[in-house]
Amino acid sequence: xxxxxxxxxxxxxxxxxxxxxxxxxxxxxxxxxxxxxxxxxxxxxxxxxxxxxxxxxxxxxxxxxxxxxxxxxxxxxxxxxxxxxxxx
Numbered sequence: 001x002x003x004x005x006x007x008x009x010x011x012x013x014x015x016x017x018x019x020x021x022x023x024x025x026x027x028x029x030x031x032x033x034x035x036x037x038x039x040x041x042x043x044x045x046x047x048x049x050x051x052x053x054x055x056x057x058x059x060x061x062x063x064x065x066x067x068x069x070x071x072x073x074x075x076x077x078x079x080x081x082x083x084x085x086x087x088x
């Protein structure tokens with residue numbers, strides 16, 4: 001028998017008769033959390049939005065509705081350009 005098995009065999013645990021009941025009561029009394037890390041989730045979404053806006057600014061040089069949609073470089077007065085853009 002190795003040293004770990006010998007040490008484990010020497011340990012004697014004694015539990016009260018109500019130990020299992022007390023543990024089950026503590027587990028069942030804990031309310032499930034619907035949004036466990038809501039602040040972490042909100043800050044992650046905010047950081048993602050800021051990262052996307054930063055990349056749009058680096059790519060287009062400004063932040064506008066058209067640059068967010070990705071249609072800033074298109075000629076929006078020519079409907080044929082818009083159709084070919086979306087069909088390709």
